[in-house]
Structures are given as C-alpha cells and as structure tokens.
Amino acid sequence: MVADTGLAHVAAAIAEPARAAMLCALLDGRARTATELAAQADVAASTASAHLARLVEQRLLQCVPQGKHRYYQLAGADAAQALEALLVLSGRPRPAFRPATPSGLRVARTCYDHMAGEIAVHLLQALTQRRWLVNDGDGLCVTREGTRGLLDWGIDLDEVRQRRRRFACPCLDWSERRPHLGGALGAALLTLAQQRRWVQRELDGRALRVQPRAWREWLDPLEVPRPA
C-alpha cells in the first residue's frame, strides 16, 4: 500500500490546535486579518503568521492583501466541507461570527467615496446575481443588462468611465469581510443614492441612514435583505 503523503500533509496542517481554531473562525465564509486570527487562536502574531503560511501552502486558505492588511479566507468549498465534516465528527458546534463594528456603521456607511456596510455587500451580491456586473478577473464590468438597469437609475456609464480612476472593483468590507462595490461606479452609486434621498449622511461621521423610500424604490426590487 502506498501512503498518500498529500492527505497526511493536509491532515497534519489541520491537526494543530491553533490552526484548527483559525480554520473554524473562517467557516462563516468571511475573511479575517492575521492579527484577528492570532487572537482567535490565542497565539502571538508571529506564530499565527507561520501557521497561516502553512495553511496557504496546503491550499486550505487563500490570502487577499488589501492595503496594510492581509485578509485570509477559506480557499474554497472543498476546504469548508472538510472542516464541516470534522466538526460533525468532533461533536462541536459551528462558531458564529460576531462583528465588533458599531451597529450604526455596520448597516450602511461610506468607505472613502462609495457605500459600504451590510446593505452595500448585499447590493453587490444582488447586482452580480442578476448579472448586471461580472468579474473579469481584473475588476468588475457591466453587462448589457447592467447598462440598461443603471441607465434606468440615471447613471451615465460613459461619464463614469471618463473619470481618471478604476471603473469598478470589489472592495473588501471592513465589517462584513465580504466585498462591496468600489471604484468610480461605486462612487456614482453613492452620489445617486444621496441625490434621490435614498440615503442620508449622519451629521457626526461616516454612517448613512437608509430611508424607507430606498427600500421601496431601490433595494426591495433587487431583493436586498433588510438588516436584522
């Protein structure tokens, strides 16, 4: 019988308690920084860095550099399924995600000049599910359906494309740890939402107040779920 060294290496990577804690913390599909995962596993940042490198090497995790942070997330459905199966065998419940962000900022806020937060993340999901936006590997591009839909909202894509910046890109959300819409199109969307009074800036910061008409005219038709 020939030993499957690949299986042994992957199993050994999962078997260490600190690495197992990090993997379990990522089971909800969100990304986390090395510092957060170090706290989760109760080890020093340098130790976590070594563990994370090994998990990336074994293709259990993937690393997404964003600014000065490096966000880690499960590499794919296979890794998540394997961990779920091991959790069932161990008899331990799946850990829940507890965001540390204040609720006012978590629901809707600005990220530089575009919209971020729970609603912005669901909005990008809705736009990609409806195939208004597709990821071409180098960013997001608008489909024919998307061009029609955005024009109906009053967004002139030719004008947006002329701006001297990236057209549209996924921007990892600080509180949700999933992408929202960034770039010139994200900025145009926030401008539109403010012009139509769908959202209103709070006086004392980045938080946005989502008005009832935003749900009626904009978010409900896209089946964006309402925050709990």
Add this chain to the structure above:
DNA sequence: GCCTAAGACCCTAGAGAACA
C-alpha cells in the same frame, strides 16, 4: 511550537503641482 526584536510593506494625511 512559541516568543522577541527588527525590518519590510503599505496606508493615511498633508502639501504642492498638474489638469480639465
């Protein structure tokens, strides 16, 4: 396997220049 120390990396903020 873990920790400390040091260095690399990259963001933010401010100021000045270039452009429409």
Add this chain to the structure above:
DNA sequence: TGTTCTCTAGGGTCTTAGGC
C-alpha cells in the same frame, strides 16, 4: 476653481530570523 495626481513623513500591521 475644483479635482486629481504625486511625493513625503509618520505610524500600524505583518513577516522573518534567531533563540528558548
């Protein structure tokens, strides 16, 4: 005139090396 770009300094995060 307002916006965008570029450069620089300061500071936070992450990785690596060396030792326990």
